[in-house]
Amino acid sequence: MTAVMLWTEVRRSPLRWWLPVLIALDVAMLFGRSTWWIGVWPEASAAAQLPAYFFGMVLGGGAAWTAGRVHRAGIAEQLAAAARLRWPAELLLLSSTLIYGLVAYAPGVMIAAVVSAPHAGPGFLWLSYLGIGVCLVVLSASAGHLAGKLWSSRFVPPIAVAICLFGQTVLRPVRFYVLSGHVQVEIAATAFATRFAFALVMAVLAVTIPARAVHRDTRGTPAGVLRPLAAVTVMAGLVMIAMAGPLQVTRAAPSQPxxxxxxxxxxxxxxxxxxxxxxxxxxxxxxxxxxxxxxxxxxxxxxxxxxxxxxxxxxxxxxxxxxxxxxxxxxxxxxxxxxxxxxxxxxxxxxxxxxxxxxxxxxxxxxxxxxxxxxxxxxxxxxxxxxxxxxxxxxxxxxxxxxxxxxxxxxxxxxxxxxx
Incomplete structure (x- = not known):
């Protein structure tokens, strides 16, 4: 039953119209800067993850628009007052958005592998770089979903896109992407772990925080404190990411160059x-x-x-x-x-x-x-x-x-x- 419901959400998602655009952004950014990464596995891996930054912004805006449909339909209050828990439906909705994001992410990864394989030596794409791209997809979708659910304004999607762009560009210590994967460096395990955990936390917040958390709650129910609690959680997560150190660290030299x-x-x-x-x-x-x-x-x-x-x-x-x-x-x-x-x-x-x-x-x-x-x-x-x-x-x-x-x-x- 759950699979059927998820497929229903996938089919009705407005992102289905944007999927070709997301894939086009992915492939365009893979080859748009240069092609010198071809044949060097760490460079190819970094090149494959970078498009997630660009189409992730569009994905965040789409997630905000998708999650905001309850406001456009005028049923936010009815859903908040319903006896059934809301989070399972929110999980299905966010999952459908993530499916589109990961489907858009996959072609660039596969193309990077195919064009590099004839020229590269032993090894394959580095999972650490690809994992950072997946974290960014989850983060973009979750942040957009949460914004669209909490705010009813039609300006939320473009604002979500702008925030994703500003945050990932300016806040260097908490970036979820790398510009290059030259062989002298690798992804730090601690930095990856904190980003992975933060992306999961954002997904949990996007699913569990009810839409009425933005409204005044005179009855003192837990919903009234969820928004400030979520804000504190997000800030604490960003601080932990910054404290974890740089995303890339120097590799040990090989014993046999x-x-x-x-x-x-x-x-x-x-x-x-x-x-x-x-x-x-x-x-x-x-x-x-x-x-x-x-x-x-x-x-x-x-x-x-x-x-x-x-x-x-x-x-x-x-x-x-x-x-x-x-x-x-x-x-x-x-x-x-x-x-x-x-x-x-x-x-x-x-x-x-x-x-x-x-x-x-x-x-x-x-x-x-x-x-x-x-x-x-x-x-x-x-x-x-x-x-x-x-x-x-x-x-x-x-x-x-x-x-x-x-x-x-x-x-x-x-x-x-x-x-x-």
């Missing part, structure tokens, strides 16, 4: 195996410059694989946005090994910095193969990018001489220079 066989080696987190060839090619282009002017590290490490206390670990590369950022980190590592240690007089400081900037820009362009490595900013300040692009396309011996000239200029600008 994924390293290339070629020299110089590059070592990455195992989840980012699809990028081994890309980064190895960048390192190889730097190593191929003749003349011995550049001193490359024996191994380039991805950030997080080494102890931060190691002096040169700060230059370890990060795979941001599909590897476009890697050349800047590789350049920094090469410069740290190549540039001499000098005392630079104040009068020569500008010259010293300018030559180092020119060399830095060149190394980025050479490692990546094009000037796109420098992004839309066009390279370091004061560097003539036309010159850098011209040098990077000259014969190898000409490029080697240009690098040698830059290093000589840096030594001339300094005093007491010595190799590292």
């Amino acid at each position: 994924l390293c290339s066989a070629a020299k110089p080696r590059v070592c990455l987190w195992p989840e980012e195996g699809r990028y081994v060839g890309l980064v190895s090619a960048m390192a190889a282009r730097l190593a191929a410059l003749p003349g011995g002017g550049l001193k490359l590290p024996e191994t380039f490490y991805e950030a997080g694989l080494r102890d931060p206390a190691i002096p040169d670990a700060a230059a370890d590369f990060r795979l941001l946005e599909g590897g476009v950022s890697v050349p800047s980190f590789l350049s920094s590592a090469v410069l740290n090994s190549t540039l001499p240690v000098c005392d630079v007089p104040a009068a020569n400081s500008e010259k010293f910095t300018h030559e180092a900037f020119r060399l830095d820009a060149y190394l980025q362009v050479r490692s990546y193969g094009t000037a796109e490595a420098l992004g839309s900013g066009g390279g370091p300040p004061g560097v003539d990018m036309r010159e850098i692009a011209d040098v990077a396309h000259r014969p190898e011996r000409v490029q080697a001489q240009w690098v040698s000239d830059r290093l000589a200029a840096i030594r001339r600008a300094g005093e007491n220079c010595r190799d590292r």
